[in-house]
Amino acid sequence: MTPRGGEPRSSLPPADRAPEGRATEVATTRARTDEAATTKAAPPEARTADQPAAEARATEELTAEERAAERRAAEERAVEEALALVGRRQPHESHAHSAPERLGTTASRRPEPFGSSPSGPNSCRTDSHPGGNSFRADSYPGDPGPGSGQTSPAQPGRQTEPNRQNEPGRQTEQGRQTEPGSRAEPGSPAEPTSPVEPGSTLPAASVTSWHDARALARRLGRAAPLAAHRLPLERALGHVLAEAVVALTDLPSFDTSAMDGWAVAGPGPWAVRKGEGLLAGRGKGEPLLDGQAVRIATGARIPAEATAVIRSEHARFDEVKGLLHATRAVVPGQDIRPRGQECRSGDQLLPAGTVVTPPVLGLAAAAGYDALVAVPLPRVAVLVLGDELLTAGLPQGGRIRDALGPMLGPWLRSLGAEVSAPQRLGDDAEALRRALTASDADLVLTTGGTAAGPVDHVHPVLAEIGAELLVDGVSVRPGHPMLLARLADGGPYVVGLPGNPLAAVAGLMTLAEPLLRGIAGRPAQDSYHPPVREEVRGHPLDTRLIPVVHRADSVMPLHYSGPAMLRGIAAADGLAVVPPGGVRSGAEVEILDLPWTSAEPWTEGCFT
Numbered sequence: 001m002t003p004r005g006g007e008p009r010s011s012l013p014p015a016d017r018a019p020e021g022r023a024t025e026v027a028t029t030r031a032r033t034d035e036a037a038t039t040k041a042a043p044p045e046a047r048t049a050d051q052p053a054a055e056a057r058a059t060e061e062l063t064a065e066e067r068a069a070e071r072r073a074a075e076e077r078a079v080e081e082a083l084a085l086v087g088r089r090q091p092h093e094s095h096a097h098s099a100p101e102r103l104g105t106t107a108s109r110r111p112e113p114f115g116s117s118p119s120g121p122n123s124c125r126t127d128s129h130p131g132g133n134s135f136r137a138d139s140y141p142g143d144p145g146p147g148s149g150q151t152s153p154a155q156p157g158r159q160t161e162p163n164r165q166n167e168p169g170r171q172t173e174q175g176r177q178t179e180p181g182s183r184a185e186p187g188s189p190a191e192p193t194s195p196v197e198p199g200s201t202l203p204a205a206s207v208t209s210w211h212d213a214r215a216l217a218r219r220l221g222r223a224a225p226l227a228a229h230r231l232p233l234e235r236a237l238g239h240v241l242a243e244a245v246v247a248l249t250d251l252p253s254f255d256t257s258a259m260d261g262w263a264v265a266g267p268g269p270w271a272v273r274k275g276e277g278l279l280a281g282r283g284k285g286e287p288l289l290d291g292q293a294v295r296i297a298t299g300a301r302i303p304a305e306a307t308a309v310i311r312s313e314h315a316r317f318d319e320v321k322g323l324l325h326a327t328r329a330v331v332p333g334q335d336i337r338p339r340g341q342e343c344r345s346g347d348q349l350l351p352a353g354t355v356v357t358p359p360v361l362g363l364a365a366a367a368g369y370d371a372l373v374a375v376p377l378p379r380v381a382v383l384v385l386g387d388e389l390l391t392a393g394l395p396q397g398g399r400i401r402d403a404l405g406p407m408l409g410p411w412l413r414s415l416g417a418e419v420s421a422p423q424r425l426g427d428d429a430e431a432l433r434r435a436l437t438a439s440d441a442d443l444v445l446t447t448g449g450t451a452a453g454p455v456d457h458v459h460p461v462l463a464e465i466g467a468e469l470l471v472d473g474v475s476v477r478p479g480h481p482m483l484l485a486r487l488a489d490g491g492p493y494v495v496g497l498p499g500n501p502l503a504a505v506a507g508l509m510t511l512a513e514p515l516l517r518g519i520a521g522r523p524a525q526d527s528y529h530p531p532v533r534e535e536v537r538g539h540p541l542d543t544r545l546i547p548v549v550h551r552a553d554s555v556m557p558l559h560y561s562g563p564a565m566l567r568g569i570a571a572a573d574g575l576a577v578v579p580p581g582g583v584r585s586g587a588e589v590e591i592l593d594l595p596w597t598s599a600e601p602w603t604e605g606c607f608t
Contacts, residue, residue, distance in 0.1 A: 207473040207480070210510060210543035210577070216471060217484060217511045220493070221518015224442075230371045233364060236356045238416050239374035240521040245350040245360075248368035251342040255302040256280075258335040261311040262324055263303055266290035269323040278303065293324045302336055309335035343367075353521060355416070377418040378519040381441040381492075382408050385449045385457070386499060387426045403501045403566060404447045408508070414595035415513055416520045417443075429457035437465055441492050442519055445512060448499030450481045458483070458496045467494065471511065475542040478563030479506030484515075500563040506545045509575060509592055529588040530555050536589070538582030547572035548591065555591060569594075 208216070228242035257263065263278065264270045270293035277295025278285045287304035288294065296302075296309060308330050316325045343349060349367055350360060356374060364372055382405070389402040405422045412419045420441070425431040427449070436444060449458040462469065462485050471484035481503075483496040495512045497504040517524060533554045538544055547568040548555040555576060560567035569575075577590040 207475050208471050210474055210476040213471050213474045213476075213482075213484070214510050214514055218514035218518055218524060220470070220484075221515040221520075224519045226375050226521050228373050229376060230373050232371045233361050233369065236372045236374050237358065237361060238413075239356050239372075239377060240416070241350060241352050241354045241356065241360075241372060242375050242521070243373040244348050244352050245354075245364055245367065245369065245372070247343045247345050247347045247349055249345050250340040251366060252337055252339060254339050256337045257296045257298055257300050257302060257309050258337050259309055259311045260298050261296060261309050261335065262293045262315055263288065263296040263306040263309055264293045264324070264330070265305050265307055268293075268330065269325050272317065272322055272324050306336075307332050311335060353523060355522060375521040377416060378442040378516050379440070380412050380417045380419045380443045380445060380516070381435075381439050382412075382419065382422040383432065383435050383444060383446045384422050384424045385427060385432065385447055387455070389424070391424070404497070404499075404504055407501070407566075408445060408447070408504075411508065411595070412445075412512070412516070415516050416522055417516050427455040427457065429461055432457055433461045433465060436461065436467075436487065436494065439492055443512065443516065444492050444494045445508075446494065446496045447504060448497070450483055450496040450498055462494065467491075474507075474510060476506055476510060477539045477542050477544050478503035479510065479545070480542065482507035482511060484511050498563070501566045502547075502561065502569055503563040505566075505569055506575075509545070525593060527590055529590050531586050532557065532576065532583055532589045533585065535585045536576065536578050536583050538578045538580055541580050543580065544578040544582075545592075546576045546578055547574075548576045549573050555589070 226242065231239065257278075262270070262272075265288035268291075270291055273288075273292055273294045275294070277297070278300040279297050280299035282300065284301055285294065285303040288306050290305075293310075294303065302309075310324075310326055310330060314326060314328045316327055317323075318325065349363055354360060356372065384402060384405045386402075388399045389405075390396075390399050391402055391405070393401075395401055402424070405424070409419045409422065423435055425435060432446070432449075446458055449456045452459070466488040467485040468488070469483065469485050471482070474480055474482050476482075478500060479498055479502075481496075481498045483494075485494040485496070486492075487494065493515060495507065495515070497507040497512075514524065516522075530550075531554045532548070533551060533556045536544075536546055536557050546561050547558040549558060549571060550556075550573045555574070557576065558568040558572055561569075572594060574594050575592045577592065583589050
């Protein structure tokens, strides 16, 4: 709009314009209106001959002035409302603010989990957790924390509070209280809004995304100091090398025969030397003369001056003449393993960080080792909670069999952990407190009791003993009530698994598995993304973990994937990480491999 002065009018008022300027314009307009009304009300005899024309001009000018004043007032109100929406000022307040501040938003949207702000995948926020401090890793100065309520220029549908510093005890997103004296950083970009499906429930602000929770567990595991001890070979299986394995000798340490046959010197035919021949493990034989041959066994030391080994099936011995004939061409050096063919003394055979497998033990022994320097296995304690659990027999009287106790120990051992026998504590809060405070394990796993039911004691007990709550709920189905905590004074980590069996598996793979890999010094599991054979429905907001089985170059989702079911995971090769909204047939999906392969040909008919 161009005012009467001829200069374009900005959509924003100047910073030094006071709100009372508009009131002055309105008052002037009203005064002119009153003056015109007085003129119109004068008696006819007081008017001159030109008064009707003057009155018409004055009325027209007055009407245009009123319309212009009303338009200016409407523009200013719209600007004030827009500025109030982004928190730059309250209505009718001065426009002199230079930058927006972070405010608690009242918009109805799903809060962003920590680490997923627009500033980067590693930025974190401060959330209050019951019973302990809060962990925030990889935060950077100036990064807005997700869920902080920071605002930017107005977005449709977003409402914010007026611009003011956070006050002690003031409620912000999802009912969280800000800490007294805390103030948000100004000038950071706005958070994107997340769609909320009709009828869905907004989680607590502390809920962490699945990828962030898994990454945090991995970082914490890697940050744990690595000890080292020397183990005899028979006890080193499953450990991780703390030192590289370097060859202590050449391999092989002398020239050896690769096959049973004849060691020959020079061209044939060859005169056969009498005697039993050369056997593995015997001393060095007499040197061969040109044109001679001697029987030799696999692994036996090659006699000096020998030029080749002829396999038994490729030679013909004339016993009458005592001559050996080759039935195929003989190439110098054939079927001889030369000294140092595999490695030379001092060569690095395996780097530190290698998992000790049976072949590693064999290589170490061949290279001259009797013991290996390895990282100790992480120690894990399993606490099974719940009065409703039976350890034998059929479910009865409202009680069910404990499925997690028998499953978790072997599963954790397959991840490279040393696991004690499970402790069954029932729903006894005091027993749980004693078990946690007395544990000398690196990791304590609890089963059940992580929600907010009348006998869910994990959160209250962790709060009572001053544990640091690191992850309190994860945006994943099944398994969202899982948690990760650290006991005070450098105590063990605690992973709280939900009580439903498949939900517990989700917690195990999300938090415990990457944490244990880091503590044990194991490398992270490789990520790969094969196509899925059929469409997989997703949760509208959360990640889903679905049991799958490999089929050729794709994966097939399995049935029986409810949180209380184990039938699907028992036949699975891995878990598909299904993003919110699901995946279509043929789309690639991230796979978490299980430590074993259980799929057999019969499983497709039963489970897919």
